Amino acid sequence: MPNAPLIQDGQRPDADFIARLSPAVSAAMPLAARIFDEFRKVSADGCGVTRQAFGAGEQAAMDVIGAEAAELGLEIAHDAAGNLYVTLPGPDRSRPAVLMGSHLDSVPVGGNYDGAAGVVAGVAVLAALRSLDIVPAQDIRVMGIRGEESVWFGTAYLGSGLALGLLPVERLDDLTRTDTGKTLAQHIDALGYDSGKLRADPPHLSSRNVAAYYELHIEQGPLLQERDLPVAVATVVRGNARYPFAHCEGTNAHSAAVPRAFRRDAVLATADLVMRLEEFWREIEAAGSVDSVLTVGEFYTDPEAHGMTTVPGRVTFTLNFGTTIASDIEEFHRRVAHYARDIEAQRDVKFELGPATGTPPRPLDTEIRAGLGEACRALGHEPFELATAGHDAAMFAKAGIPSGMVLVRNANGSHNPDEAMDMEDFEEGCRVLATALAVRGHL
Ligand SMILES: [Zn+2]
Structure with a gap:
């Protein structure tokens, strides 16, 4: 029998709750490692990984997440642009959902973690909550976002831009993928999604149906390595x-x-x-x-x-x-x-x-930052904050949705096959994410 929400709105998680959450996150790490392995397998290009935006590699990663989510008994849905949503439902489906996500495309000959880590983290957190029979206070949803990397269509944030209505629909026909010459609309339709619906319908996501957006992403600079820290909380998207x-x-x-x-x-x-x-x-x-x-x-x-x-x-x-x-x-x-x-x-x-x-720079939500900071403290370390490069979180912030980011230590920079994220650091990032959901009253 599932529990009622463990933490009521406005309450802080107690030490006992954190003590239960932490091992559940650890127990989800073999699943996370398996997904990373599968990602590598389905998008290997001989040197690194290539996940073409609105194309084969990205779709293969979407399929991996879909299969694992089905195994976990989570709800699976897509929007008209083909972004993927995996949901652990709350008791009242009309409440705005909490989103955790990132992008599933990569640059050509990229690394396995840029973008993907944020989606895998979301799935790992949902698996942990499921293993504890937690019914969250509202839908908690993982979003696998398409087309974040600007290299494919010359413009970044296509998946989140389409979902949030921030990409003008005329761009569906004037953006062409650099390697195929086909338009964004043609790519969306070829994958079985519906560019016509994108033109006709209101945006799939807005501040009315999304309460908050959390994105875990590998750090793309050297600061966490230099300071010997596993995770950081982002302050602002440059x-x-x-x-x-x-x-x-x-x-x-x-x-x-x-x-x-x-x-x-x-x-x-x-x-x-x-x-x-x-x-x-x-x-x-x-x-x-x-x-x-x-x-x-x-x-x-x-x-x-x-x-x-x-x-x-x-x-x-x-x-x-x-x-x-x-x-x-x-x-x-x-x-x-x-x-x-x-x-x-x-x-x-x-x-x-x-x-x-x-x-323009997009400051991240101060209350979410405070919640992530409190989660770090609850897990026994002082939060370290830093500015970050462009991510989908900037689009959610632009749409007026409170947004926050967890950055995970990563060696050798990003956008190359040598991206190296330690699974222990990733685990700590997932723990911060899960704890922050509790701190913010979402569980
Ligand atoms: Zn990225």
Whole structure:
């Protein structure tokens, strides 16, 4: 006979409850390990794993989760975009659900844990709750999200964006997958889901039917390793300002024959811009913007014209600035424009910066952060907080749904086959997640 909710709304979990929850989470780890193994098997590409967004690898991972959830006796459903939902029902199905989730696609030749860890963690927590015969206070649902990685369609957060109604439906026809050339709508329909329904119906998820969103994700930086900590609580999803299609135009000229005053050197001009922007980065860091990042990911001369003895007449480059402070973004755009004008005047070149894109920083919900922090303390360690890169949680926060994130230590960065997450760290992340559900009165 299932229990009534163990913890009433507003009550704190007692030590006895935590003491029961912890071994149940541990007991779910063989299941988690098996799912990770199956994921690797169904999406191996010879070097790492490849889970194409709205395609084969992602679908194979969805099928693995669906089969394991059926074994556990959990409810399984999909939305019209093909996102997967696995539910442990509460007594009153009309109450907004609590979601735990992450994405099931990967970059090409990626690692087994980026995204997948958050879905497996959700399933492990549900398995633990099921093993204790807990009937949660409201539906607790794991969401396997499609299409988070921007590499496939040139835009990130497609699955969560479609579920939350944050991706304009016209994009179903103008986004094409880089490897197939087919549109997002064609991919959705080919998988047996319904792009027509996405155009006609209101969003599947909103703050009316989702009470909170929790995402566990591997940390993509080195901080937890450096500090020797298994998990962290995220404070904010960094915003960014990007120039994906920038050029500098000068004039190709003979390297030995043309004196400095007559040169229009695109490399020196673009290098000048980049170094000034690094100086801007130092300046805002010194002023307290400690979580800002600047990357010039592409910087190349024209291969048709370049050569050791040619003054370069054209540079193609990208600018990618990230920050947790909204005003930094405006200042970055202002500086880029100002420096470009100044360098144009000094070096007789022309910058064509192209369209700028970006998203504002998304602070995560303070009460969920506090709940995750309290869960860490209940488990015997002080919470460590840090800012994080872009994740689906940013979309839920944008939709006005209280959202929080648990980051798990991971060696060798992410988006590569060498991602290395220790299952003991993962287990602690799952424990924090499960305990936080109790702390926040969801169990
Ligand atoms: Zn990810």
